[in-house]
Amino acid sequence: MSSIPMKRLEMMPLPAEYRKTTAEETGLAGTSCPPSTQFAAYNKITAAKELMVYHE
Incomplete structure (x- = not known):
């Protein structure tokens, strides 16, 4: 299976709108x-939020 390169998605402006x-x-x-x-x-989100961190 070949990997498909992912394009960067700029998400930093979005969390403040949540x-x-x-x-x-x-x-x-x-x-x-x-x-x-x-x-x-995550720190830019102003709405109620929950963070789940997985220690892989």
């Missing part, structure tokens, strides 16, 4: 989307 309760999941061993970028987006 109005509904949000649940985010992230793994600490991710290489395609490092945890630091996930935490940055």
Whole structure:
């Protein structure tokens, strides 16, 4: 199975617009989307939120 390259999706402007309760999941061993970028987006969410971190 060949891998398909993923295009970068800029999500930083979006979290401030979230109005509904949000649940985010992230793994600490991710290489395609490092945890630091996930935490940055999560911290910008102003709605009720929950973060689930998986220690892979």
